[in-house]
Amino acid sequence: MQNADIAERLTELADLLEIKGESGFKLRAYRNAAQAIEDLPVQLADEIAAGNDLTKIDGIGKSVAEKCHELVSTGRMKKLDEVLEEIPRSVLDLARVPKVGPKKAAALFRELGIATLEQLKSACETHRVQELDGFGEKTEQAILKGIGQIAENSRRLLWAQADAVAQDLLAHMKECPAISQIELAGSYRRGKETVGDLDLLVVAEAADEVMDHFGKWKQFESLTGRGPTKMSIRTGKGLQVDLRVVPAESFGAALQYFTGSKEHNVEVRKLAKKRGLKINEYGVFDEADQPTAGAGVSEEAFYNAVGLKVMPPELRENRREIEWAATGDFPDLVTVASIQGDLHMHTTATDGRNSIEEMADAARKRGLKYIAITDHSKRVTMARGLDSERLLAQWKEIDRINREADDGFLILKGIECDILEAGGMDLPDETLAQADWVIASLHYGQTQSRDQITDRIVGALQNPNVWIVAHPTGRLIGRRGGYEIDMGAVFQAASEHRKFLELNANPSRLDLDDVNLMAARLHNIPIVISTDAHQTEGLDDLRYGILQARRAALTPADIANTRPWPDLKKLAGRV
DNA sequence: GCCGTTTTCGGCCCGACTGTTTTCAGTCG
Numbered sequence: 218m219q220n221a222d223i224a225e226r227l228t229e230l231a232d233l234l235e236i237k238g239e240s241g242f243k244l245r246a247y248r249n250a251a252q253a254i255e256d257l258p259v260q261l262a263d264e265i266a267a268g269n270d271l272t273k274i275d276g277i278g279k280s281v282a283e284k285c286h287e288l289v290s291t292g293r294m295k296k297l298d299e300v301l302e303e304i305p306r307s308v309l310d311l312a313r314v315p316k317v318g319p320k321k322a323a324a325l326f327r328e329l330g331i332a333t334l335e336q337l338k339s340a341c342e343t344h345r346v347q348e349l350d351g352f353g354e355k356t357e358q359a360i361l362k363g364i365g366q367i368a369e370n371s372r373r374l375l376w377a378q379a380d381a382v383a384q385d386l387l388a389h390m391k392e393c394p395a396i397s398q399i400e401l402a403g404s405y406r407r408g409k410e411t412v413g414d415l416d417l418l419v420v421a422e423a424a425d426e427v428m429d430h431f432g433k434w435k436q437f438e439s440l441t442g443r444g445p446t447k448m449s450i451r452t453g454k455g456l457q458v459d460l461r462v463v464p465a466e467s468f469g470a471a472l473q474y475f476t477g478s479k480e481h482n483v484e485v486r487k488l489a490k491k492r493g494l495k496i497n498e499y500g501v502f503d504e505a506d507q508p509t510a511g512a513g514v515s516e517e518a519f520y521n522a523v524g525l526k527v528m529p530p531e532l533r534e535n536r537r538e539i540e541w542a543a544t545g546d547f548p549d550l551v552t553v554a555s556i557q558g559d560l561h562m563h564t565t566a567t568d569g570r571n572s573i574e575e576m577a578d579a580a581r582k583r584g585l586k587y588i589a590i591t592d593h594s595k596r597v598t599m600a601r602g603l604d605s606e607r608l609l610a611q612w613k614e615i616d617r618i619n620r621e622a623d624d625g626f627l628i629l630k631g632i633e634c635d636i637l638e639a640g641g642m643d644l645p646d647e648t649l650a651q652a653d654w655v656i657a658s659l660h661y662g663q664t665q666s667r668d669q670i671t672d673r674i675v676g677a678l679q680n681p682n683v684w685i686v687a688h689p690t691g692r693l694i695g696r697r698g699g700y701e702i703d704m705g706a707v708f709q710a711a712s713e714h715r716k717f718l719e720l721n722a723n724p725s726r727l728d729l730d731d732v733n734l735m736a737a738r739l740h741n742i743p744i745v746i747s748t749d750a751h752q753t754e755g756l757d758d759l760r761y762g763i764l765q766a767r768r769a770a771l772t773p774a775d776i777a778n779t780r781p782w783p784d785l786k787k788l789a790g791r792v
Numbered sequence: 793g794c795c796g797t798t799t800t801c802g803g804c805c806c807g808a809c810t811g812t813t814t815t816c817a818g819t820c821g
Contacts, residue, residue, distance in 0.1 A: 242804055246793035278794050316810085318819050353812055403821090416821085444809050449820095459821080461808095474806090479821075486805040491797090497806055 258736035315363035377724035379412035402475035408764035414457035470513035474498035480535035558587035561747030568600035570752035579753035589631035629653040638662035649682035667701035685717040722762025734769035743777035
């Protein structure tokens with residue numbers, strides 16, 4: 218049982234107990250525990266097998282620890298099963314309808330016996346819902362509308378997709394003369410791999426003028442709500458965008474507040490409270506509700522007022538950033554500019570769209586010092602993968618291009634060699650041994666058992682010709698979760714054989730993810746951030762990988778390709 | 793249910809907006 222599975226059960230338990238009307242603090246405790254487990258860089262099941270005390274983990278106490286033991290050993294949780302006897306799982310779907318929360322879901326279930334979305338829809342249509350206390354005609358209509366929106370709501374955009382919308386929104390809003398400051402907050406600003414909605418924060422005197430302008434954005438589809446300081450809309454593609462208008466003296470406080478994460482904010486608030494301060498989106502206040510002068514103006518002033526240093530938004534997930542912020546001793550996060558080489562890309566030889574020289578020139582233009590050409594090997598028939606003969610010919614060509622270059626830019630002779638279904642590499646060792654850089658990756662047999670997949674990848678890491686495993690979990694964000702794999706064994710093998718692991722910067726992959734990156738860091742495994750570009754523009758994907766690495770608090774030292782090529786070789790124990 | 797520079801009890805983050813209400817509960821972020 219994986220951490221994500223355990224976290225999911227605990228969250229489900231909290232959701233069900235909420236509908237039951239259980240104390241909010243208990244719910245928070247379960248949800249905190251779920252979050253803590255999801256962020257854990259080690260597998261809880263391994264911790265249990267090793268006999269470690271789970272209550273040492275922040276957020277896990279005696280009760281949750283027992284439930285984890287139970288889940289890992291039996292696959293079930295008695296408490297959850299009991300609650301499910303009382304409230305069917307499908308009632309949780311009711312609470313996912315916009316405007317319906319746990320209280321309304323509970324009323325619908327208890328008073329009308331509604332347990333599914335189908336039943337809810339028909340009850341609204343026959344106007345039985347507006348008979349209930351606390352429900353009215355408008356609520357009934359809102360529920361019907363909300364049911365239609367559920368599919369859209371559950372769809373989160375890739376960060377890169379959200380970025381395109383965000384830039385369009387910013388360009389439109391900057392045309393509004395009433396706005397003096399503007400910033401996007403929320404998970405977008407934190408660089409999360411997916412974004413559920415956009416939060417736009419502006420400073421303006423005339424809120425109405427700003428809101429009217431917001432309503433004229435070409436992606437505007439419908440109004441969700443509008444008050445004196447807050448307006449929410451949906452775009453044609455179903456993305457919710459929230460606008461907040463704040464006075465200049467509160468901009469920093471509001472930016473901090475709306476950037477989140479929620480868990481981060483809760484911690485900052487607790488800390489402020491300990492110091493006898495109250496914080497909200499308007500500023501920092503003492504017990505007599507008197508504002509700390511200037512504390513709301515900027516994020517820096519805001520954090521300083523509660524005794525913390527301001528930190529990059531990517532770190533604000535209530536992991537270790539508050540601890541670092543107390544002293545200001547943050548890791549020096551990796552940046553796009555610190556990357557010297559891109560070590561995973563394709564050309565027209567297989568499924569890429571540009572030639573070796575075009576890729577090299579595009580890399581030069583982006584300030585890189587070296588690249589590796591890593592086309593597919595022959596098993597990837599769909600991409601016309603290379604056999605030894607074609608590969609050796611490509612390497613000759615690379616030698617020629619390198620000889621003719623006079624600016625020190627280096628093209629490495631590489632290959633993305635498939636790990637075969639039965640294990641072993643797709644190309645013979647005598648070929649691989651002649652490469653400068655060998656990536657091993659798995660494209661076929663992804664549905665094999667956890668043991669089989671793990672053995673294949675560990676086997677590749679043991680091969681002396683292999684330098685790195687690319688996109689190690691195989692996930693595609695929002696499409697598939699990645700194959701079953703024992704990452705603990707992968708980290709072990711990579712560490713033992715001095716191999717690298719890839720952070721694939723493709724916005725749909727971002728593989729390894731932030732939690733696995735932190736785990737790799739604990740094993741001292743150098744990470745290589747690569748674009749896997751299939752055309753020259755693909756080299757720009759680097760920034761998505763950088764964002765993910767920053768979220769994992771990685772520094773240039775943690776990333777192998779921040780080094781010149783000779784130093785990177787040394788890091789791998791090769792000369 | 794978790795936690796402890798207030799340490800085994802008594803707290804636990806905070807505000808905007810909406811709809812259904814006549815002063816507030818529920819939802820949302």
